Amino acid sequence: MxxxxxxxxxxxxxxxxxxxxxxxxxxxxxxxxxxxxxxxxxxxxxxxxxxxxxxxxxYHFFSQKPIGDYVVYLNNSVVANMMGRSEVAKTFEEEVGCGFNNVSDDGKIGLYSTACIGMSDQEPAAIINGCVFTKLSPARVKDIVADMRAGKNVKEMFNEYGDGQNNSELIKSMVFNNIRKRGEVLFSDYENGAALKKVVTMTQDEVIEEVKTSYIRGRGGAGFPTGLKWDFCRKSEGEIRYLICNADEGEPGTFKERVILTELPKMLFEGMAIAGYALDAKNGVLYLRSEYTYLKDYLENIIQELRETNQLGENIAGKQGFDFDIRIQFGAGAYVCGEESALIESAEGKRGEPRNRPPFPVQKGYMQQPTVVNNAETLCSVVKILLKGADWYTMMGTRESSGTKLISVSGDCRYPGVYEIEWGLRIRDMLEMVGAEDIQAVQVGGPSGTCIGERSFKRTICYEDFPTGGSMMIIDNKRNLLKDVVKHFMDFFIEESCGSCVPCRALTVILKNKLQKILDGNGVMNDLTELKKWCNMMKQANRCGLGQTAANPILTTLENFPEEYEKLINKDIDFNSGFDLSAAVGESCEAVGRTPNL
Amino acid sequence: MSKPIVATTSLAGCFGCHMSLLDIDERILKLIELVEFNKSPIDDIKKFTKQCDIGLIEGGCCNSENVHVLKDFRKHCKILISFGECALMGGLPALRNGIPIKECLDEAYLNGPTVVNSNPDKILPNDDEIPMMLDKVYPCHEIVKIDYYLPGCPPRADLIWEALVALITGNELKLPYEVVKFD
Incomplete structure (x- = not known):
């Protein structure tokens, strides 16, 4: 042993x-x-x-064989590729002397690709032994590889430090916050503990009622009313209740949670304690994506500090019987774990496969007990709602979307970063705010969201019109929308599907092959008809949100950019399988040493 | 009106589907009254001598000859039917899909338990007369347009019979569960 x-x-x-x-x-x-x-x-x-x-x-970040003393996970998201990832990747391969998915001959450096790491505002970026390296360039990569060869400690390989808490002793990372717009709720003045003191003078029902009145809806994207969720959980029968904060943030193009965890962790933990009070939950779990491991020491230290100041632990804020504590659960690289029931499975030590519903997590969640899973942004907002009142909160936003929303802006624009906006902002105004020009498309809500063009820029960001978890990827006119964006998103879903539902496991591949066929110039009109039909099948036949939305990159571009497809289609023929005999016999002829005679 | 003309072939299949076609028993006499056969192993006509109405394809495509025959069928038949698992999905031959072709050839001609030491010159068949193997086994619809599919391994005789008769007479096809189930 x-x-x-x-x-x-x-x-x-x-x-x-x-x-x-x-x-x-x-x-x-x-x-x-x-x-x-x-x-x-x-x-x-x-x-x-x-x-x-x-x-x-x-999980992506576990391996069964040695993968190098230094393990480089270079982000392979759409935005990383827009910002010059291929040159960076090439330099890594040349300098290290091996291709991706390999370890150098001396076993020292391993090169791997990974899905979006939450740094879309400072790409291309990579994680090396848990530390994040941002804004990589070929020249910078040469230095980094030289440092790795010299055996330097990863933390000594940074050439600058980020702003705010990123520069603090326990983080010391290169990451920048890029907070571009501070709103009234999250990035306004905050006095740690004030809301908690007020909350303990209220009854649990009053707290839930206040949250209900504020009509705050889940900020992860689905938009379920938070107060209602809390109410359901409290009314469910169970021996013990749990609160889980979802900070998995795997949706490509999203990085708001990164900023919350860096700059507002106390507000987040206070929000968790308040939810714990309202729900009568004694235990909270912060589920954090593995990519944010660089924040671990910092966050654990803050949890400890809050215990010492009686904001976590027993008899919180002097209230007898108000016990609540938090542990951090890390993931290990799986997008699907952002789905709440998959997240719960993962937090229980299992594969991150979504559960069948019902029962819903509020009935039987973590450890089969009533559980609330809330997004980090939601829990932070709750702190301000309870401090300043639901009426103050509902003055902001629109009728069905109260308050503010953090959006993560990336791609082709002058000012990528996090913006706290009031719900109801027009897409066009948002684009102007972030300095975007010559825009072809905006991917709203990540790959699982919607790809929109000029025609939809008059729409507004809110639940009534254009709901979103906050990812905004801007794609300008010089990009090839189908090749650089849509196909890439499909590769992402193929990689991240948990494989449980057959349509999600198989159709993602079939759809992508169909798209490739069209890109190769072999498409006919019937291919578009079939694409539409099959995409809709994905909506109906999969268990969780990932599978139901995995066809959205194709479906929404078919809807909003039909001309991009049609210009690639040969309308004169009604069938073309795209089969290429000379390509198909090449491998066998080479193996036996003969020249193909077609 | 002249009788509809039927052609059949077996590509990368085992002839099991054709056996199943013969399993229609005494109805074969009725079939001869209904249709005329052209290129088919059943009457041993090797080459198309005229345009046909219905082509029945057994087996997928594992080599260049299969592809040529299939394309020839598409050219000569108004309606093309894939019948049997191999034509529909590649079937058993497609088990090699996913294994690099060099590995398959080495196993078959150099290293397999029945060939090891019996091929001292380590020759992999490479004569120009031999069809070239494809990188994988393709179902027919990935190469040409297929109009109808009859599933089964093999498809039941009753299914083949019912489908042909329905197609020829224009009557509705009766498909009870027993007839389309796969085993």
Whole structure:
């Protein structure tokens, strides 16, 4: 029995629901998870080897073999590619001497691609041994590789530090906040603990009533009324209740949570405590994406500080019986874990596969107990709502969308970053605000959202018109919309589908192949008809939000940019399979050493 | 009116679908009254001698010859029907899809338990007369337009019969569950 694995397992009390943490610790300790460790975990936790392996193989950042002393995860999102990722990737390959998905011959440096890491406002970016490197250029990559060869500590390889708390002792990262617009709710004056003091003088029903009256809706994107969710949870039968803050933020183009966690963590934890009070939950979990591991020490330190100032722990704010504490649960690279039931599975140490509903998480969630999962931005807003009142809050925004919203702006614009806007802003005004010109399209809400063009710029950002979780990717006229954006998004969904529902597992690939066929010039009108038909099937036949929206990149561009497809279509023929005989026989002729005679 | 003309072929298949076609028993006499056969293993006509109405394709495409035959069928037949799992989806031959072709050839001619040490010159068949293998086994509709599909491994004789008769007479096709199930 290896002692370090034993120590890690002991640290989590042989608890199988903490399997994620055990695997994360082993991965970070020795760089991979060897088979012996898997056996040891299986014995100690009294679960089968397959149970360990199914979690282990589900997540992108776990590996079963050594992947290098330095592990480079270069972001491969659409925005990263717009900002020059391919040159950066090429330089990495040349300097390291191996291609991506490989480790250099000396085993020192591993090169890997990864989905959006939440740095769309400062791309191209990479994560190297947990540390984020932003605004990479070929020249910068050469320095970084030289530093890795010289065996430097990763933290000594930064050439600058970001602003605000990014520069603080416990973070010390290159990341910039890029807060471009401060609104009245989140980025306004904040006195830590004031709301909590007020809340403990109210009854739980009063708190929930206030949140209901404010009509705040979930900021993750789905927009479910928060007060109602709390009410459902409190009325559900259970031995114990849980609150989970969803800071998984995997939607490409979103990075607002990164800024909240960096600049407003106390507000977030206060919001969690308030929710804990209202729900009668004693335990809170902050589910954080692995990409934000660089914030771990900083956040844990703040949680400790809040315990010491009686804002977490027992008898909070002097209120007898108000006990609430928070633990941080890291993910390990899986977009689908942003879906609340997949997130719960993951927090229980399992594969991040969405659950069937009902029962809903408010009925049977974490550990099969009533659970509220709220977005980080929602919980921060709640702090201000309770301090300043629901009436103050509903004065902002529109009738059905009260308050403010953080939007993450990236892509082709002068001022990428986070903006706190009032709901009801017109897309056109937003584009002007962020300095975007010569715009072809805006991808609203990430790949699972909607791709819109000029015609829709008069619409407004709000639940009544254009609801969004906040990702705004701006694509100008020099981009090839189908090739550079839509196809890329489809690759993303193929990679991130959990594979549970057949349509999501298979149709994502089939749709992408169809799109490729059209891009290759082999499309006929019937291909467009089939694309539409199959995209709609995805909406109906998949279990979770990922599968239901995975065809949106194609569906919404077919709707809003039909001319982009039609100009590639040969309208004179009604069938073209695109089959290329000479290409299909090439491999076998080469293998046997003959010249194709077609 | 002259009788509709039918052609059939087996590409990368096992002839099981054709066997199933013969399984229509005494109805074969009725079939001969209904249709005329052209290129088909059934009457051993090797080449198309005229334009046909219906082409029945068994098997997918695993080599260049399959592709040529399939395209020839498309050219000569008004209606093309894929019948059987291999024509529809690639079937058993498609098990090699996903394995690099070099590995398949090495296994078949150099390293497999029945060939190891029996090919001292390590020759992989490369004569120009031999059809060239495709990178993978393709279902027919990924190469030419297919009008109808009859599933099964093999499709039941009753399904083939009912489908042909419906097509020829213009009557509605009766498809009870027993007839279209796969096993």
């Amino acid at each position: 290896s002692t370090y694995v034993k120590n890690i397992i002991d640290k989590y009390n042989n608890d199988e629901t903490r399997l994620m943490d055990i695997l994360i610790d082993i991965q970070s300790e020795i760089g991979y998870i060897p088979n012996e460790a898997v056996e040891q975990i299986s014995q100690s936790l009294n679960i089968s080897i397959v149970d360990v392996e199914q979690t282990l193989t589900f």
